Structure formats: C-alpha cells, structure tokens
Amino acid sequence: MKRFLIFIAAVSLFISCKKPPTVIADGSPEFSGTMTVLHEGENFPQDGIKVQVEFSPGNSTIDIMLKKVKFVPAMPVSIDVTILQVPVTQESDGSWSFAGHDMIPWAMGGPYDTYRVYDLHGTVSSSTLTFSLGFYNTKKQENYPTSYSGTLQK
Amino acid sequence: MILATIISVLISVPICDKELKDTLSYSIVETSVKQSLSLERQASPVSTLYLDQLEDRLIDSPKKLSAVIPNLHIPDYGSAMTSSIYLRGFGSRMENPVLGLYIDDIPVLNKNAYEMEMLDIRRADMLRGPQGTLYGRNSMCGVLSLSTLSPSDYKGVRAGLEYGSANTFSARASIYGKTDKGLAIGGGVWFRHSDGFYTNALNGQPCDPHDGVSMRMRIEKKLNENIYLENILSAGALTQGGWPYRQYIQETGQLLETSYNDICAYRRLNVTEAVKLRLETEKYTLSSISALQILADRMDLDQDFTPRSMFTLTQIQREAALTQEFVLKPKADWKKEWWSWQSGAFAFWKYNRMSAPVLFKQHGIEDLILGNANDNIPEDISGGHEEPLAIQENEFNIDSEFAINTFGAALYHESYFTLGKFLVTAGLRIDYEGNFMNYCSDAAIHYRFLPTMKEWKKFRTIYEGMVDNHYVELLPKFSVLYESGDFGGYGKSSIFATISKGYRSGGFNTQIFSDILQNMMMNGLMADLGVYLDNSSTAVTAEDTAYRPEKTWNYEIGGKMNISKDGHRFSGSASVFYISCRNQQITLFPPGKSTGRMMANVGKSRSIGAEAALQYSVKDLVIDVSYGYTDARFTAYDDGNHDYSGNRIPYSPAHTLNTRIGYTFRFNNNIFRNLSINADCVAAGRIWWDEANTIAEPFVAQAGADAVLGLKWLDIRLRMDNLLNQNYNVFYFKSVGNSFFQRGKPLRWTIGIAIDI
Numbered sequence: 001m002k003r004f005l006i007f008i009a010a011v012s013l014f015i016s017c018k019k020p021p022t023v024i025a026d027g028s029p030e031f032s033g034t035m036t037v038l039h040e041g042e043n044f045p046q047d048g049i050k051v052q053v054e055f056s057p058g059n060s061t062i063d064i065m066l067k068k069v070k071f072v073p074a075m076p077v078s079i080d081v082t083i084l085q086v087p088v089t090q091e092s093d094g095s096w097s098f099a100g101h102d103m104i105p106w107a108m109g110g111p112y113d114t115y116r117v118y119d120l121h122g123t124v125s126s127s128t129l130t131f132s133l134g135f136y137n138t139k140k141q142e143n144y145p146t147s148y149s150g151t152l153q154k
Numbered sequence: 155m156i157l158a159t160i161i162s163v164l165i166s167v168p169i170c171d172k173e174l175k176d177t178l179s180y181s182i183v184e185t186s187v188k189q190s191l192s193l194e195r196q197a198s199p200v201s202t203l204y205l206d207q208l209e210d211r212l213i214d215s216p217k218k219l220s221a222v223i224p225n226l227h228i229p230d231y232g233s234a235m236t237s238s239i240y241l242r243g244f245g246s247r248m249e250n251p252v253l254g255l256y257i258d259d260i261p262v263l264n265k266n267a268y269e270m271e272m273l274d275i276r277r278a279d280m281l282r283g284p285q286g287t288l289y290g291r292n293s294m295c296g297v298l299s300l301s302t303l304s305p306s307d308y309k310g311v312r313a314g315l316e317y318g319s320a321n322t323f324s325a326r327a328s329i330y331g332k333t334d335k336g337l338a339i340g341g342g343v344w345f346r347h348s349d350g351f352y353t354n355a356l357n358g359q360p361c362d363p364h365d366g367v368s369m370r371m372r373i374e375k376k377l378n379e380n381i382y383l384e385n386i387l388s389a390g391a392l393t394q395g396g397w398p399y400r401q402y403i404q405e406t407g408q409l410l411e412t413s414y415n416d417i418c419a420y421r422r423l424n425v426t427e428a429v430k431l432r433l434e435t436e437k438y439t440l441s442s443i444s445a446l447q448i449l450a451d452r453m454d455l456d457q458d459f460t461p462r463s464m465f466t467l468t469q470i471q472r473e474a475a476l477t478q479e480f481v482l483k484p485k486a487d488w489k490k491e492w493w494s495w496q497s498g499a500f501a502f503w504k505y506n507r508m509s510a511p512v513l514f515k516q517h518g519i520e521d522l523i524l525g526n527a528n529d530n531i532p533e534d535i536s537g538g539h540e541e542p543l544a545i546q547e548n549e550f551n552i553d554s555e556f557a558i559n560t561f562g563a564a565l566y567h568e569s570y571f572t573l574g575k576f577l578v579t580a581g582l583r584i585d586y587e588g589n590f591m592n593y594c595s596d597a598a599i600h601y602r603f604l605p606t607m608k609e610w611k612k613f614r615t616i617y618e619g620m621v622d623n624h625y626v627e628l629l630p631k632f633s634v635l636y637e638s639g640d641f642g643g644y645g646k647s648s649i650f651a652t653i654s655k656g657y658r659s660g661g662f663n664t665q666i667f668s669d670i671l672q673n674m675m676m677n678g679l680m681a682d683l684g685v686y687l688d689n690s691s692t693a694v695t696a697e698d699t700a701y702r703p704e705k706t707w708n709y710e711i712g713g714k715m716n717i718s719k720d721g722h723r724f725s726g727s728a729s730v731f732y733i734s735c736r737n738q739q740i741t742l743f744p745p746g747k748s749t750g751r752m753m754a755n756v757g758k759s760r761s762i763g764a765e766a767a768l769q770y771s772v773k774d775l776v777i778d779v780s781y782g783y784t785d786a787r788f789t790a791y792d793d794g795n796h797d798y799s800g801n802r803i804p805y806s807p808a809h810t811l812n813t814r815i816g817y818t819f820r821f822n823n824n825i826f827r828n829l830s831i832n833a834d835c836v837a838a839g840r841i842w843w844d845e846a847n848t849i850a851e852p853f854v855a856q857a858g859a860d861a862v863l864g865l866k867w868l869d870i871r872l873r874m875d876n877l878l879n880q881n882y883n884v885f886y887f888k889s890v891g892n893s894f895f896q897r898g899k900p901l902r903w904t905i906g907i908a909i910d911i
Contacts, residue, residue: 068686076532080684108683110606114537137534 028054031129033150039072046070051150053124061085062098062124064131071115071135071144082106083117083133088124095125114138127152186279186299187259187430187441187481188288190496190570193279195577197633197650199224199712199729199765201280201780205303209314210832210862211814212873212904214272214324216255216298221810221836223280224765224782226253226296229805231885231896233362233396233420235453237268240806241295242282242733243761243786244706247741247805247887249753250659254285254293257300258386260428260445261289263475263504267424267449270390271344271368274303274312274328282765283731284656284708286629287581290500290564294656294706295733302386305330305340306374312342316871316906322348324906328370341371351899352398355411356461361418366392384430393421399459399885399894409895416456416466416515424449437487440480447475457512458890463549464518467668468511475504495569501562508556512668515549522890527676530687537605543679546600546610552675554595554667560659562587568631575637583629587703591662593696594618595671603683613682615675621662623700629655638713645717645724652710658739663699663752670694694752701753704739708732712765721773728766734789735759740845742793756793759803761786774818782810791845801847807838809853827864834858843886854882854898868909875902 035049052065064086068078083105088098100120104111115135122131128151135144193200201223203213213219216237220228227240239245239253246252255262262268272278278300285293313327328342350362368390375383397418401410428445451471458464481498514523528541536542568581595617600610633652640646673694680687712729738757763784770777786806791798802808816832839853860873879901886895 071534075534076530076688077535078686078688079535108535108603108606108685109611110603110608112606114534114605139534139538 028052029124030153031150032153033129033148035066035069035146035148037071037135038145044070044073049148049150050153051129051148053129055088056085059090059096060087062088062096064098064122066148071137071146079107081112081115083120086120091123093125095123097121097123098131115144118143122148186256186301187432187443188496188498190483190494190568191577191579194646194714194716195635195648196281197577197579197635197652198281198283198285198654198710199714199727199767200282201767203278205274205276208272208275208278209908210830210860210871210873211834211858212860212871212875213278215269216272217269219278219280219298221807221838222780222812223282224767224780224812225282225763225784225810226280226782227805227807227810227838227841229884230899233394233418233453234269234364234366234392234422235266235420235451236396237265238805239268242731242763242782243759243784243803243806244295244704244733244735244738245806246739246753248665248751249661249663249701249739250292252292252295252658254289254291254297255300256289256297257388257426258302258384258428259299259430259443259479260386260426260447261477261502263447263477263502264424264449264473266422266451266471267390267447271326271346271366272300273326273342273344273368273370276301276303276308283652283710284629284631284654284706286585286627286654286656287566287568287583287631288498290566290583290585290629291562291587291657291659294658294704302370302372303328303330303340304374305332305338305372308340311911312909314906314908316904318873318904318906319900319902320349320351322346322904336376338374339372341369343367343369350395351902352412352897354398354413356413356415360395361398361412362395364392364394366390366394380434382432382434384428384432386428386430387426389423389425391423393419395419397455397459397896399887399896401460402886402893402895404893413461414456414459415461415463417454418456419454420451422449422451424451434485436485438485439483441483443477443479443481445475445477447473447477449473449475458518458892459894460892462517463515464521464890465515466513468509468513470509471506472508473504473506475502477502492572493569494572495567497567498565500564500566503561504559506556506558506560508558508664510554510556510664510667512552512554513549514552519545519547519549523672523676527680531685535605535685539604542604543683544602544604546602550597550599552595552597552668552671554593554664554671556662556664556667557592558662558664559590560587560661566629577635577637579631579633579635581631583627585627585629585657587625587627587659589623589661589700590620591622591664591700592618592620593664593667595667597671597675599675599679601679611682613675613679615671615678617667617671617674617696619696621696621700623660623662623702625660625703627657627703627705629657631655641717641719644719645715647713647715649713650711650729652708654708656706656708658704660700660702660739661753663701666694666699666752667696670696670699699752701739702737702755704735704737704755706733706735723771724769726766726768728764730764731762733761733763735761738788740791740793754793756791757788757798758790759786759788761803774820776814776816776818778812778814780810780812784808788845796846798845798847801845802842804842804844804847807841807853809837809839811835811837811855825866827866828862829864830862832860834860844888849886851883851886854880856880856882856898867911868907871904871906871908873904875904876900 030052036045050067054063065082086098086100088096103117118134120133130149132147217228281297285297316324324346326344330340332338348364350360352361370388373385398412425448431442433440453469455467479500483496564585566583571578598614631654635650710731714727716725737755765782767780786803814834818830820828837855841851843849857877863870882898883895884898
C-alpha cells in the first residue's frame with residue numbers, strides 16, 4: 001500500500017511538472033492580441049494581431065511568427081515576420097521564457113535584415129504569450145520598441 | 155442523284171417572265187411565318203427593302219442598313235465578329251444584341267454571325283420597337299427579318315461580278331428552278347476578297363484584308379395536299395484582319411496611326427441547317443421550324459493595340475445550337491370574321507465551348523502586373539530595390555476555358571380582333587431561360603522577391619467552378635390600330651398605339667476572367683510572400699460575372715398612309731415612342747490598368763424619340779426620306795464609382811437621316827433597257843463616346859451615288875460611297891488607360907455587272 005501511494009505521488013508529481021509545457025510544445029499554438037509599437041514618442045497599438053509559436057523538436061528553440069504586422073501607422077502594407085530559433089527555457093510553473101538579441105528575422109521568403117530584432121524577451125504559457133523587442137531599421141537607423149500580449153486561440 | 159437533280163433544274167430554268175421578275179422589286183409572298191397581319195396592318199413601324207433596292211445600293215450586309223432604317227446604328231468597326239447594334243438609343247458593344255435577326259424565320263443565335271453576305275435576300279423587313287411577344291429574347295428594340303429567294307416563287311439564274319476600292323472583288327452566282335416532279339431547288343455561292351482599307355503603320359501591311367465565301371441551298375417540295383417541306387442549308391467561312399484602332403492622345407488631341415505589333419485576325423465557319431414543315435388543313439396551319447446552327451471561330455487580338463508587347467487574347471469558340479419552333483394559325487373553320495390569332499412554342503439549346511487564353515508579354519508583365527505590385531511596396535520592404543518583385547518568364551499565359559450551356563423555352567399567343575375600323579392586338583409570351591457556365595482559369599509563374607529570395611519560386615493560381623443564371627420573363631403586348639381613311643379609294647391611312655415589352659438576355663462575362671485570375675495571382679503571390687496591401691484591388695468573383703436580362707417597356711403612337719393616284723404614289727409612316735429600361739446592361743472597365751471588360755446591370759434609362767419614313771414616286775422619279783431622333787438618357791446609373799444619371803447613353807446616335815432620290819430613264823430598244831441614277835445621303839450623330847459624356851462625335855453625313863445601266867441581258871452598276879471622303883470616327887474606347895478611335899472608311903467606288911435571266 002505504501003509503495004502504491006508513493007507510486008501515485010510520483011506519477012502525480014511527474015504529471016504536474018510535465019503537463020503545461022507538453023500542451024504548448026506539442027503543437028504550433030496561435031495567439032491573438034495587441035501589438036504596440038512605439039513610434040516618434042507615440043504608441044501605435046494594433047489589435048487582433050496573431051502570433052504563432054512553433055517549438056523545435058527538442059524544445060530548445062522556438063520560431064515566433066508575427067502575422068500581418070506594421071511597424072509604423074503609415075506603412076501601406078502589413079507583413080508576416082518570423083523570428084527564427086529563439087532559445088527557450090522552461091520555468092518552474094511550466095511556462096517557457098525566451099530571449100534573443102541582434103537577430104535577423106525572416107520575411108518575404110528570406111532573411112530580412114532591414115529590420116533587425118534586438119532585446120527580445122518573453123514568456124509563453126498554455127494560455128498567454130507576452131514579449132517585448134526592438135525592431136531596428138538598419139537603413140534609417142531607427143529603433144521601434146515593440147511589445148505584444150496575446151491569449152491562446154482555441 | 156443530286157447531280158441529276160441540279161441538271162434537271164438547270165434544264166428547266168426558263169427565261170423568267172415579268173411576273174416572276176417582280177419578285178425582286180416587290181413581293182407578294184408573305185414575309186414570315188409569324189406575320190399574321192400584313193405589314194400595313196401592324197401597329198408598329200416597319201421598314202422594308204426589296205432585293206433590287208438592296209443590290210442597287212450595295213447593301214450586302216446588315217451593317218449597311220445602318221441609318222438607312224430610322225434610329226438603327228450598326229457601326230462598321232473591329233471585324234466581322236463586332237456586330238454592335240444600337241436601336242432607339244439602346245444597344246451594347248458586347249454580348250447579347252437588342253435586335254433579333256431572323257433569316258427565313260430561323261433566329262440567328264450568335265451575334266458573331268450577324269455580319270454576313272446578304273446573298274439573294276428577297277426582302278428585308280425591319281420591325282421597329284419591341285417584338286418580344288412573338289420573337290422573345292433579344293428582340294428588345296426590334297427584329298430584322300430577312301427572307302431569301304425561294305425557288306418556288308422565283309426561277310432563274312442570277313450572277314454578279316464586282317470590283318472596287320481596296321482591290322475589293324466579289325463574285326456571286328445562284329440558280330433557282332423546279333423539276334418536273336415538283337421539287338423546287340435553288341442555291342447560290344458568294345465569294346469576296348478585299349485587301350482592306352486600313353494600314354498598320356508599324357509594318358506597312360494592311361490591317362483588314364478579307365476573304366470570305368458563303369453559300370445557301372434551298373429545297374422545297376409539296377409532299378402531299380397538306381404538307382409542305384423546305385430545307386435550307388447555309389454556310390459561310392471567312393478569314394480577315396481588322397481592329398484598325400488608332401491611339402488618341404487626349405492631352406494634345408493627336409490621333410496616332412494604327413500601329414500594333416501582334417496579330418489581329420478573325421476566322422469563322424458557320425453552318426445552319428434548317429427544316430421547315432407546314433401542315434395545312436381546312437381548320438389550321440401548323441408550321442414547324444427546326445434548325446441546327448454550328449459556329450466555330452477564332453479571334454486573335456493584340457489587346458493593347460500598341461506597338462508594345464503587352465498582352466494578346468486568343469478566343470476560340472466551338473458552338474452548336476438547336477432551335478425548334480411551332481406556330482399554329484387558324485384557317486377558315488377556326489377563324490372568325492372578327493377574331494384571328496396565332497399561338498406558338500419555342501425552345502432552344504446552345505452549347506459553347508470557349509477557350510480564351512490571355513498571353514502576357516514582356517511589357518504587359520512589367521506594366522500591368524509587376525508595375526502595379528511594385529508601386530505598392532514601400533521602401534522599407536523593398537530594401538532599396540526599385541522593382542523588388544520579379545517574374546522569371548518573359549511571357550506567360552492566363553488560360554481560361556469555359557463550357558456554357560444556354561437553354562430556353564417559350565409559349566406565346568397573339569389575338570387579333572377586328573372591330574369595325576379598329577384592329578386590336580393582344581398578346582402574351584412567357585419565356586424561361588437558363589444558363590450554366592463551367593469555368594477554369596489557370597496560370598503558373600516563377601517569381602522572386604529580390605531583396606530576400608535567392609531562388610525562383612513557382613506559384614500557380616487556379617480558379618474553377620460553376621455559376622448559373624435563370625430567369626422567367628412575361629412579355630405582353632397590346633395595340634390598337636384604327637383605319638382612319640381611304641382617300642376616296644386611292645389609298646389607306648391608319649393610326650396606332652402600342653404598349654409592348656421586350657428583353658435582352660442575361661449571360662456571363664467571360665472576358666473578365668483573366669482580370670480575376672490576374673488579381674488572384676498577385677494577391678496570392680503577395681500573400682505567399684507574407685505581404686498584404688492595404689489597398690488591394692476589390693476582388694471580382696465568378697458570381698459577379700453573371701448579369702441579368704435588360705428589360706424595356708415601349709409606348710408608341712403613330713400613323714401610316716399610302717396614297718396612289720394619277721401616277722403619283724406616296725407612302726409614309728411616323729411614330730413617337732417612349733421606352734423605359736430597367737436593369738440596363740452596361741459595359742464597364744474595371745478601374746486602373748485592367749485588361750478586361752464586363753457587362754453589369756448598373757443602370758436605368760429612358761429613351762424618347764420619333765421616327766418618320768416617307769416615299770414619293772411619280773412615274774420614274776423616286777424619293778425616299780427617313781429620319782430618326784432619339785433622346786436616350788440614364789435615369790439612374792451607379793457603378794459604385796460614378797453617378798451618370800441624366801447623361802446620354804453612349805454609342806447610340808441622337809439623329810439618323812437617310813435620303814435618296816433616283817430617276818430611271820427608260821429606253822425602247824434592243825440593247826438598252828433603262829438607266830437608273832440615284833443619289834443618297836446617310837447621316838448619324840451626335841454620338842457620345844462615354845458614359846461621362848466628355849467626348850462625342852458630331853452629326854456626320856455621307857453622300858453616295860449609284861447608277862445602273864440595264865442592258866438586255868445584264869446590268870452594269872457603279873456605286874460610290876462616302877463621296878466627299880468625310881473623316882469621321884466609328885468607334886471609341888479605352889483600354890489599359892489608353893484611348894482609341896477607329897476612323898470610318900474613306901471614299902469607295904465599286905463597279906460591277908449583274909446578270910438576271
């Protein structure tokens with residue numbers, strides 16, 4: 001009986017540790033939320049921005065795909081931007097934190113170095129995704145501090 | 155057997171006597187199975203031209219009836235497949251016509267076959283105003299009914315040779331006779347060649363050479379006391395150039411020479427086989443008209459009409475159609491003195507397999523596809539490239555295949571009540587029409603976004619599906635004709651009032667599919683790149699390409715008179731009309747540098763007008779005058795971008811005028827029979843060229859003259875058209891942001907001989 005209870009307790013502990021990250025990391029969860037870009041001293045919020053997260057096979061990195069985003073309000077197009085192979089670390093509560101610096105995102109079928117990614121920090125859990133980063137326009141030498149907060153789409 | 159029959163006919167052909175000859179200048183034979191009333195007793199205006207009149211004036215195609223018949227305008231532009239017909243203010247450049255064309259009671263279902271050689275047309279009756287009750291679809295503004303020479307009514311040999319301007323040569327021959335066994339057989343062949351009247355300045359070659367041949371064979375036999383059989387086989391083949399459009403630079407008013415670098419050509423083969431049966435009993439006459447119509451054609455078009463390699467269209471159609479009509483009319487036993495009638499049933503089925511690939515060439519890809527896309531890509535995205543998006547192919551096709559089934563059925567009845575001097579006509583027709591179109595458009599390219607992509611990537615767009623379109627139309631007619639006088643027995647006069655409804659069929663815009671696919675391809679390609687334009691063009695879908703029938707109500711009052719006394723003969727008719735039109739079909743060009751055009755029901759309109767036709771003759775002097783006036787305007791026009799309410803409907807002239815005066819000198823000797831000299835003038839205008847009414851063609855008159863010297867066995871003819879060599883335009887349009895005109899044909903002369911024995 002004692003051995004049985006220890007076994008149950010061990011399984012429960014195992015499940016409680018592994019369940020949240022497994023749910024997130026198994027698929028390619030998509031979040032919807034608000035992205036805010038700071039431009040010329042003013043915040044430019046965009047609602048309904050969808051961001052998809054895809055874990056690498058060993059859960060060591062994630063790809064973050066930002067869909068139909070604009071960097072400035074005057075931009076006549078919106079684009080899909082993917083930040084590739086961002087290192088992730090699992091936290092004790094089951095969420096994953098990620099960070100990266102000076103990365104070249106992927107857009108329009110290839111590496112897109114017009115806007116480099118700086119100071120990327122964020123967390124993805126089974127229900128939310130939050131991150132902040134700076135898009136740095138290498139031609140204009142301007143920085144666009146950006147933050148995102150979204151919830152998981154069922 | 156056939157040879158023996160033809161030889162038998164040849165042997166039996168007599169030198170025709172005077173009574174038979176008169177068939178050519180006047181006809182006592184009924185015009186059409188459907189005409190229960192003589193044309194004089196019809197409560198609508200009718201213009202009639204007989205064979206002699208048609209041939210003297212060289213009216214050898216329906217286009218040449220333009221303006222000769224009041225308010226009829228059939229501009230001669232493009233090619234033989236361009237039969238745009240405008241009547242009483244209505245009409246359109248494409249798709250279904252407002253005028254029904256019937257040849258020996260057989261409806262010509264495809265407008266591409268409207269342009270033809272009028273070989274041995276015994277008479278042409280133009281019934282003006284909606285004829286929907288008897289003729290149904292596409293007779294919204296009138297019906298042109300052509301009757302060919304019948305071997306039962308005419309026996310003889312006819313032949314003609316003509317030569318004229320632009321090295322135009324034509325030869326025709328026909329023979330009509332009857333065998334001893336009562337088989338009447340007749341037929342003819344017509345060949346025509348022309349070098350063309352327009353030159354392509356880019357290569358110095360003629361734009362519009364023409365070679366065509368057409369034939370008809372008509373066999374008639376009385377099978378027994380009650381049944382009469384006719385078989386009419388006609389066929390035509392032609393190959394020609396055309397579309398001699400000249401670019402117009404609006405800013406400077408400069409009209410450039412015709413200059414395009416790709417082929418513009420049209421080829422057509424059409425065959426019609428018809429069987430007509432008439433059953434006559436003591437109580438009724440039942441007529442059956444069955445026809446099979448086959449049309450195969452191919453149009454190659456440099457669609458930008460410029461020396462640049464932008465885009466071309468090749469449209470190939472393979473069409474087969476079946477029509478069947480029954481007409482029942484009472485005879486003595488069933489007919490009352492005060493009441494007569496006719497009833498009918500009509501059905502048709504048409505299948506059209508169409509291929510319409512648009513080939514985008516280098517400049518077209520750069521300007522129309524990449525230009526539009528790259529202009530919208532901001533510098534941040536383009537990475538400093540002026541043209542960041544590139545397509546690997548120098549040219550590529552947007553293939554479009556269509557299978558269109560159109561079918562319809564109708565029942566109709568007209569009653570004629572004679573109440574003293576009043577003749578009241580009341581009729582109703584119910585028409586059902588259905589259309590199904592299967593479509594498949596397909597294009598594949600390889601693209602690169604130069605700032606980010608190292609390799610070309612294949613991108614394919616396919617758009618396929620099926621759309622349908624169905625409608626039922628009720629087409630009533632009510633008219634009253636009052637026989638107002640007989641001029642002491644020397645003539646007749648009548649006044650009439652008519653209310654009638656007509657409609658023009660709906661259909662599908664096949665020509666817009668390359669635009670749809672072009673839009674889909676660019677939006678899809680940009681989405682494949684992950685770029686989404688804020689102002690991406692509004693998507694037209696296949697469902698949007700179906701358009702509904704256009705409907706008109708016509709209200710008309712008028713009068714006719716005919717007086718003949720002491721050698722003086724006067725006949726005339728005049729009427730005024732008001733037509734209201736709903737669901738008007740308007741040709742639209744999608745905004746910007748689009749390549750297609752489409753028909754849409756975007757308007758309502760009304761047309762107010764008047765028509766008059768007078769003929770006076772005394773002895774050998776004949777004077778003809780006809781005039782038409784139309785004030786046709788949009789009462790509501792909303793295409794989503796513009797409001798043109800109150801503007802004139804474009805392409806249809808406000809005035810048409812036709813005058814002709816002729817005198818015949820008669821000789822009493824064995825060599826010369828007579829000399830007929832005629833002068834005429836046809837005029838049309840003002841014509842607005844666009845819905846916005848920003849550009850117009852003034853009223854233009856063209857003088858013509860002809861002379862016919864009648865010898866014992868043959869006639870020698872000379873005809874001059876556009877005697878004063880007037881410069882005028884017959885067409886204007888816009889394509890990919892450019893404006894174009896086509897000039898009318900210059901001074902032309904034709905000399906020929908005709909044999910009629």
